[in-house]
Structures are given as C-alpha cells and as structure tokens.
Amino acid sequence: MSAPRIARVAVVGVGWWACRLHLVALKENPDALVVALCDRDRARADEAARIFDVPLAVTDVGAVIDAGVDCAIVATPHDAHWEPAAALLDAGIDVLVEKPMTLDPGQAWDLVARARRTGARLHVGYPFLHSPHVARLRQVLRGGELGTPVLSQGLFATGVHRLLAGDVSAQLEHGGLFASAPSTYSDPLRGGGQMNSQMTHAVAVLLSATGLHPASVSAYSNFSGLRVDLADSLAIEMNDGSVATIATTGSVHSHASRIEEYRFFASDGHACLDTVRGRLEIARGGQALTAEPALTEAEANPEKATSVALVAAAIDPDRTSPLAAPGELGADVVALLAAASESAAAGRPVGAYRPPLHA
Numbered sequence: 001m002s003a004p005r006i007a008r009v010a011v012v013g014v015g016w017w018a019c020r021l022h023l024v025a026l027k028e029n030p031d032a033l034v035v036a037l038c039d040r041d042r043a044r045a046d047e048a049a050r051i052f053d054v055p056l057a058v059t060d061v062g063a064v065i066d067a068g069v070d071c072a073i074v075a076t077p078h079d080a081h082w083e084p085a086a087a088l089l090d091a092g093i094d095v096l097v098e099k100p101m102t103l104d105p106g107q108a109w110d111l112v113a114r115a116r117r118t119g120a121r122l123h124v125g126y127p128f129l130h131s132p133h134v135a136r137l138r139q140v141l142r143g144g145e146l147g148t149p150v151l152s153q154g155l156f157a158t159g160v161h162r163l164l165a166g167d168v169s170a171q172l173e174h175g176g177l178f179a180s181a182p183s184t185y186s187d188p189l190r191g192g193g194q195m196n197s198q199m200t201h202a203v204a205v206l207l208s209a210t211g212l213h214p215a216s217v218s219a220y221s222n223f224s225g226l227r228v229d230l231a232d233s234l235a236i237e238m239n240d241g242s243v244a245t246i247a248t249t250g251s252v253h254s255h256a257s258r259i260e261e262y263r264f265f266a267s268d269g270h271a272c273l274d275t276v277r278g279r280l281e282i283a284r285g286g287q288a289l290t291a292e293p294a295l296t297e298a299e300a301n302p303e304k305a306t307s308v309a310l311v312a313a314a315i316d317p318d319r320t321s322p323l324a325a326p327g328e329l330g331a332d333v334v335a336l337l338a339a340a341s342e343s344a345a346a347g348r349p350v351g352a353y354r355p356p357l358h359a
C-alpha cells in the first residue's frame with residue numbers, strides 16, 4: 001500500500017493537553033488533516049470539534065477506526081492509554097501515545113508487540129527527544145565518541161505541586177479549553193505523582209541519549225503530605241553495568257525557575273545538558289568543556305514536534321525509518337518507574353521488566 005500524501009489524523013482524549021498542544025499543532029501542520037475527535041465525554045468531544053473545526057466527534061475508539069485514519073494521538077489520562085492504543089495499533093493505525101505510555105510495564109510491552117505484529121508505528125509523547133541537543137547526544141554517546149559509559153545523572157525540578165495536590169484552578173492560564181481532571185495528576189490509583197507526570201521526561205532523555213536499558217533500581221520517595229510522590233531519588237544500574245542517578249521534585253515555585261539538567265560521564269569525556277537554558281557542552285579526553293550551538297527554549301523543548309513526527313512517519317513510504325521517541329523506549333521508561341515505585345515502597349532494589357524478546 002502506498003503512503004498517503006496527507007495524513008488523516010484522529011485525537012483520542014481531548015482534554016487539557018490535547019487542546020492546549022496537539023490540536024493547535026495539527027491544525028498548523030500542512031501534512032495533517034484532523035478528521036475525528038474522540039472523548040468519552042460527549043459534550044467535550046462536540047465542543048472541541050466545533051472549536052477546532054473537525055468533522056467527526058465520537059465517544060468510542062471503534063468509530064475512529066471506522067472513519068479511516070492513518071494515525072492517531074492518544075491523550076487520555078495515564079491509566080486510560082492502553083485500551084484505545086491497543087485497538088488502534090491492532091487496526092494497523094500509527095499511534096502517538098502520551099507519556100507515560102502506560103502505568104503497567106506488561107501493558108507497555110504489549111503495545112510494542114501489537115505494533116510489531118501489524119506494522120503500525122508507535123511513538124511516545126516525549127518532546128525533549130526531538131530537540132537537536134538530544135539528537136547530538138545520541139550521536140556522540142551512542143556512537144562511542146566519548147568511550148564507554150560510566151555514570152549518567154539527571155535532575156528534573158519543576159513547579160507542578162498544585163497539580164499533584166489536585167488543584168487545577170490555574171491550569172487554563174497556560175492555554176487549553178478544558179482543565180485536566182483533578183485525578184489525572186493527584187490520584188495514586190490512577191498513576192498520579194511526580195514520577196509519572198514529570199520524572200518520566202528525564203528518564204526518557206537519559207535512556208535516549210545513552211541507548212542504555214535500565215536493569216534495576218533503588219528508589220526513595222517523599223510525599224510531603226500529598227497522596228502522591230512530590231520528590232523522588234533513583235539509583236539505577238544499567239544493562240551494561242554503568243550506573244545512573246535521577247532526582248526529581250515538583251516543588252519549584254515557578255515554571256521560570258525550573259531546573260532540567262543532565263551529566264553523562266564516559267571513559268573518554270563527558271557531556272552536560274541543560275534543557276531550560278538550551279545548553280549542551282561536551283568535554284573530550286583531557287580537553288575543557290566546549291559549548292555546542294545554543295538553542296531557544298522552544299528548540300530545547302519542542303512540544304509540537306511529537307505530532308509532527310507522528311504525521312511525518314505516517315506519510316513516509318519508508319516504514320522502518322528510526323523514530324525519535326519509539327514505543328520500546330517508552331516501555332523501558334514505564335518499566336523503570338514501576339520498579340522505582342515498588343522499590344520505594346518495599347525498601348529494596350527492584351529489577352526493571354523487559355520481556356525475553358527484548359532482554
């Protein structure tokens with residue numbers, strides 16, 4: 001079957017994030033035509049379809065499949081990603097699943113297996129992985145330019161404590177049509193908390209840059225009086241024996257003063273990434289750190305790039321071209337964070353799940 005010239009796209013879950021980002025980005029994308037919106041809330045699906053001028057509003061993912069789409073974005077709450085994504089992938093439709101891909105590692109790897117069976121392309125919603133600096137790190141670190149990995153480190157400190165407490169009253173100040181359900185980020189039974197909403201980005205950057213897989217983790221979490229984790233610290237052993245630490249907190253007071261920093265140490269050099277200031281520096285051998293060209297904030301965190309990549313892959317006749325944020329990486333992140341939650345609760349190291357095919 002030949003690739004379409006313009007991708008027919010659907011969005012499943014038209015809540016805060018889909019309306020604030022994806023529908024705006026898709027409407028700007030000349031290669032995309034949004035043909036269907038799906039939300040279990042009928043009034044919301046109708047309202048978003050009216051505002052974004054989309055011809056079909058439905059409440060059931062089966063109707064999206066019947067509408068004949070090339071690709072779809074799943075932006076339902078974390079615990080509601082698997083079901084629509086599985087149905088879409090089974091129908092051979094390319095899918096961008098928002099982060100975290102799922103809460104359960106078995107479900108995440110199941111989506112990877114479904115995509116492999118039908119040849120559908122599976123992306124995960126990690127904007128940082130589309131930045132030129134992370135692409136450069138992939139080239140330098142995975143390409144072995146700095147030698148053998150030794151220690152990777154990340155700190156992701158953001159201002160989401162109100163969301164984690166279930167207070168969404170200020171959310172529409174940042175755009176969007178509808179505020180998130182308070183439970184999406186604050187309910188421990190629905191994957192609320194800093195790990196699944198924020199640390200997931202940092203883990204994705206670290207795994208993407210190094211190309212490594214997590215083997216096991218020891219974690220501690222600080223709830224600070226919330227029902228969900230506000231801050232977490234992880235010590236990780238990677239599949240090659242190198243080690244990593246990642247820390248996160250949602251307690252920063254303003255978005256402007258957040259900190260998102262990474263260090264990658266290898267046998268022949270190291271690299272320092274700052275995605276807030278758009279900086280990447282690399283030291284080779286005994287030489288000093290040298291700055292790569294700086295990025296703007298929008299280039300360092302290219303939010304719209306996730307749907308651009310979905311659409312580009314859907315109209316690309318080469319169905320095997322590499323994805324910046326593939327399902328396999330999303331599943332590794334889910335497996336690490338699930339193991340970290342278990343470790344923090346049990347007080348012992350826990351292995352990160354990989355099915356035998358991928359071990």
Ligand SMILES: NC(=O)c1ccc[n+]([C@@H]2O[C@H](COP(=O)([O-])OP(=O)(O)OC[C@H]3O[C@@H](n4cnc5c(N)ncnc54)[C@H](O)[C@@H]3O)[C@@H](O)[C@H]2O)c1
Nearest residue numbers: 013014015016017039040075076078098099125180181184
């Ligand atoms: N990549 C990023 O940087 C980023 C940023 C923000 C949010 N997100 C992710 O986007 C997802 C959605 O977040 P949100 O804040 O928009 O959530 P939200 O609470 O606004 O919910 C999204 C929508 O899904 C609908 N919905 C719930 N269950 C459904 C189902 N089974 N079928 C169809 N529709 C369903 C709800 O009615 C709602 O309209 C989350 O997983 C979140 O982590 C990603």
